[in-house]
Amino acid sequence: MIEIIRRGIYTSIQDAGRFNYQNIGVPISGPMDQQAFGIANQILNNAYNTAVLECSFMGPKIKFHKNTYISIAGAEMNTELNGEKIKSYTPYKVNEGDILSMGTSQYGCRTYLSISGGIKTEKVLGSRSQFKGITSEGNITKKVLIPIGKSDFIPKVGVSLKPINIDYENExxxxxxxxxxxxxxxxxxxxxxxxxxxxxxxxxxxxxxxxxxxxxxxxxxxxxxxxxxxxxxxxxxxxxxxxxxxxxxxxxxxxxxxxxxxxxxxxxxxxxxxxxxxxxxxx
Amino acid sequence: MENKSGYKINIINQDTFLLDWNEKPSEILLSKLLFLRKTLEKKPEVLLCRIGYRSLLIQLNKKIKNLEYWNQYFNKILSKIEKHKKLQGKKWIIPVCYENNFAPDIIKLSKALKLDVNELIHLHSKNTYKVYFIGFLPGFPYLSGLDPRLHYQRKAKPKLNVPKGSVAIGGKQTGIYTTDSPGGWHIIGFTPISLFNPKTSPPCFIKPGDTICFQKIDSNSLKDIEIGLQRGDYNFFK
CATH class of the missing domain: 2.40.100.10 (Cyclophilin-like)
Incomplete structure (x- = not known):
């Protein structure tokens, strides 16, 4: 489990999306920035469709109730793990009781927090992506406990994955x-x-x-x-x-x-x- | 690209195209669209296929390489439906309470249309409506068949929250709000029937090609139906 202590401005659970229901009016949903989402999961060897937190404008504060690995990708939010700044595009080990705190976005707007094994909320119509009227909540609205999967990540020392050619200020x-x-x-x-x-x-x-x-x-x-x-x-x-x-x-x-x-x-x-x-x- | 089957192909992006027919929506066109969709959905490289009033969007699971191949393929499918069979849809009866408490805009709209409220209700509930496709909101059916005397432009300022179950008129269309949503249509009634539920299979029972009728009910019957729905013994399929 992870515990949302502070929810941030707009944080939602997103996997790759809900694909087969547009014929009955249901949007695809999924990550706004598919590239950053993909990288966040790739760093941890998570499958592409693994559910993550999409954090917009200002990220959440989270307490971990389980040892696992995490990675962040996308907008820069001055994220701290137990008070120490951590880098994007890098896997980090977190222990039970650790606190992750994300600030406001400095560069870009949306940050993806991936957790090894992924978020394991209930799937509705084949997806965990939150959408009002489909999942019970349209985004993270309160302090909640969110189930996460078992981590099977084995880090390679010193490996980080930086995407090439990311320029969020490109007009x-x-x-x-x-x-x-x-x-x-x-x-x-x-x-x-x-x-x-x-x-x-x-x-x-x-x-x-x-x-x-x-x-x-x-x-x-x-x-x-x-x-x-x-x-x-x-x-x-x-x-x-x-x-x-x-x-x-x-x-x-x-x-x-x-x-x-x-x-x-x-x-x-x-x-x-x-x-x-x-x-x-x-x- | 135009061709003998009367549609134009637009390339939307690397893997998606849109076929667009330059004609008025009709049941004949609808049956063509549904036939095309049904056939295309069986093709392994077609990821999804969606219809509009007179268009069909096709997304492949790979890049579009040979447009001419696809064009010929669509034509081949369409040539197989020379005999336009009448659409074999189901018929649904949707109970609607038009009483003022459930119809916040009915008086205003009837004045704007220069109709008596009862006449408005009669014109709305006498017709049968054809379901063309589902869009806008999960489970929201796009219907044709609204009496021209009820056509009226949408509100200039949409309402922030239209409750689920609201029956409304906007432009040349009538519809049923399937979830709470912002909306600019004039609300003339309420139905207790839930047209969309993500927890049931299928989540949406109404399909393109089906027809629906609105049946006028009073607020007492509304309560009875709500109880019947909870017990699971209310049947609105005709």
Whole structure:
């Protein structure tokens, strides 16, 4: 077991996601930043689908009730183990009674805390990812005990896994043209592709809304499937980017689709972060 | 890419494409979409397949390499359904209490539509509705068949919390909120029937191609049904 002593700003349990239920309206969920999630598990030789804690903006404070190994990846949160700072992308041994304390994010926005053997909460519809209405809680809402698996990790001395080319301040999000991209006129396309946009305060696991509106009068469309990374334009010109917990269908024109790398990058950004779109012509 | 079967292929990303039909949604198109989905779901490289009113999203478990191959394959499947069999869906009767306590927006909406409240209820409960697909919320059915006299634009400002079971009208559509959720539709009633439960198998009993009717009930019957549902002896399948 691990005990959540302080929950942080928005902490949730995430495995790779809930894949087979989008046909009945259930979002995929899973980690916002799949790359950082994957690395956190990889460091401990955990299987890719192992459930971890996704910690946003400010992480939790946790007491361990069992000896195990942990690793953190993603945003830098000045994490301390028993009062001593620990590094990201490195396995650490923790003992029963140890306290892990995560601070506020300094670089990036979401940190993944992986535990050897993984979090072992109940699976609902094939996944442990928390989502309101599916799992009993939509995120970690109070001081709770969370079951964890048995650790079988054997550390290799001095090995740490640092991802290459991580630049959370990179402003460029790569997009493919969406199915309704063609209904935009040249001025609108130019504004979208040449201006710097900013993330508004409406950003969460469901969707990111941008601060700047596009001047347009686009029609609504016959409701159609959307996926994480789909960028919709509402009748008042708001740009909404669907994220991992987002709805599975939408009725607004889909002007862009983020590629997978850019969804991960966007997940590490927050209110006021500047972004620019780069159109990829070929998939 | 357009072709003889009337759809256009959009490549969404490296492993996903969307087929889009430039025609009004219809039961004929719905049966095509359902047939395509059923056939594609058996193909090992198809990870998932989802439908909209007039579109189909297909995600592969690998990169799309040969678009022409897939295009021909879709055409081949579609050519096998020349005879559009009538959709063999189930029919569900959903009891709805339209009384004011359960219908916070019904008076406002009836005024806006220049209809008597009873007339609004009659127009809503007389039709049968076809389920096109499930989306927006877990278990939320997209229905066609709303009487044009009940079409009305969504609220300018969505409500932060619409309770589960609310029956509502938005634009040209009517629907049932399957979980508590923010929403911009006008709430005209309440059903005690739970359309989605992650703990049951299947979690959602209504399927695309099914039809549903709304049956007007009063608040006393609502209570009886709630008790029946708890006991497990209420049956709303027709």
């Amino acid at each position: 460029i999000l790569e997009v493919y043209p969406g199915p309704e991209f063609k209904i935009l006129d040249n001025t609108q396309k130019k504004i979208l592709l040449e201006n710097i946009h900013h993330i508004s305060s409406l950003n969460n696991r469901m969707a990111f809304r941008l601060e700047e509106k596009l001047i347009c009068k686009l029609p609504e469309i016959w409701t159609s499937p959307v996926i994480p990374g789909t960028i919709q334009c509402t009748p008042d010109g708001s740009l909404i980017i669907i994220m991992r917990d987002g709805q599975v269908t939408g009725g607004y024109p889909r002007i862009f689709q983020l590629n997978k790398r850019s969804i991960n990058l966007l997940s590490q950004k927050t209110t006021q972060s500047p972004i620019r779109f780069k159109l990829l012509s070929k998939v």
